[in-house]
Amino acid sequence: MSYDDVEIEDMQWNEELQAYTYPCPCGDLFQITKEELKLGEEIARCPSCSLYITVIYNAEDFAENNSKNNLQPQNRQPVTVA
Numbered sequence: 165m166s167y168d169d170v171e172i173e174d175m176q177w178n179e180e181l182q183a184y185t186y187p188c189p190c191g192d193l194f195q196i197t198k199e200e201l202k203l204g205e206e207i208a209r210c211p212s213c214s215l216y217i218t219v220i221y222n223a224e225d226f227a228e229n230n231s232k233n234n235l236q237p238q239n240r241q242p243v244t245v246a
């Protein structure tokens with residue numbers, strides 16, 4: 165079972181680790197990289213203990229095909245904001 169469910173907005177980007185982090189009760193940090201998020205991974209693990217958290221995020225925000233080719237205006241689609 166995962167220790168907690170954490171929204172990606174509540175995690176912190178760590179430049180040094182190149183990963184999103186969240187404090188682990190053991191004193192270390194849960195970590196998940198952008199590459200893992202792109203692959204649909206939703207488990208952030210702590211390297212120092214056996215705990216992990218489930219990361220809540222919108223997979224489309226990290227999808228490869230969203231970040232590339234955005235110089236092509238014809239590929240843009242209207243965005244509906246709820």
Ligand SMILES: [Zn+2]
Nearest residue numbers: 188190210213
């Ligand atoms: Zn830990």
